[in-house]
Amino acid sequence: MSNVHEFTHYYGDAPVDYQLPPNLLLVWDAPNLDMGLGAILGGRPTAAYRPRFDAIGRWLVHRAIELSETSGEHIEPEATVFTNVQAGGADVMRPWVEALRNVGFAVFAKPKTEHDSDVDPDMIAHIKRRHGEGVLRGVIVASADGQNFRETLMELVAEGIPATVIGFHEHASWAVAHEDITFIDLEEIPGVFREPLPRISLDSLPEEGAWLQPFRPLSALLAHR
Template sequence: MDLHELTHPYTPGATPGPASYLLVWDAPNLDMGLGAILGGRPTSAHRPRFDAIGRWLIGEAQALADASGQRVEPEATVFTNVSPQGADSVRPWVEALRNVGFAVFAKPKSDEDSDVDKDMLAHIERRQAEGVLRGVVVASADGQNFLEPIEALAADGIPVTVIGFHEHASWAVNSPDVRFIDLEDIPGVFREPLPRVNLDALPEGGAWLQPFRPLISLLTNTREQ
């Protein structure tokens, strides 16, 4: 199976495609989690390699096909926000994703309600309604929005996997209905090990845990309320 078979784009009114093993990637959420681990913006050594993620997804889809005896195609979409005047900086990344074989859903970032979570859930629901959904991988640490819907999928017999960082996804790690895979455990995703801090095994000298966002962001939140 070729890596470029990962595209399975949605076209309104189109006939449903083949059985799908679906990955939805919450870029804003995982970027925030990675930044928290690194204590700042990631360098190229600590940015996830989507070709490695694609190869892993192909293997997962093939294993499911072998077990079920039917053709199952991998499908991957990265969901992201684009801030005002941010298109030029994001464009090379979006083009690189599409060149690997990922679809991209991009949405303007205008306010706190313009997150892509609802769009991710709508895409999953669309595939399920089409009758083609055979498995789901959710790449996100957002348990508030995703836990209930994916547990409902699991109850319907659709295998569900969550990939992310175990520090930020205890809801998935502890769910009996969800398989959790730490992003760093997928072969080749990061060129170098992440500088992670485990609260259950802190070094004797202690460790610094960086904030998820600048303190000054409180002023922005106050003005919006």
């Protein structure tokens, strides 16, 4: 039985047939990870604290190789980044998006037109699309807390599809403690950050004390009135 699945997509009036191999899918929630990283740093990340996507890409390739060896079938890595583009922000983001694509990441970009125009539903839809196509052999969600993907990941785990959350242990306690989901702190991936993150927790407070920044602005409360 072939491990390759055939699909037909339509571009204009012409159908285009292509084949997708079994894959290990990484979906990267850029807005949420930026928020979580900013909370750890206490401000906007500088270049030293921006994740290196070439390191993430190499890590994903090795994970796909390991999964291939375990399963006995060839599994391809698929790396995707989901992001919002603020009004007037295209020129600022263009070099970053092009750099991602040059590394080998696909990018889904969505205009940030409203408070609730997040990319979470698009990430979940992409995971379910690959699952529906029958090619999903593992899924990795990169999100500071991963809460919005919990139900989807649990459904996949129940079907025997391994699920991993990449995030920050300060924010993703549910995933850290979960028996069926693998949690990996982003800083644990080799080479992702040029400098160690200045992480502060209640277990390792300096004698002079430390500020613990909010995870979200107070204005976010207005969306839940």
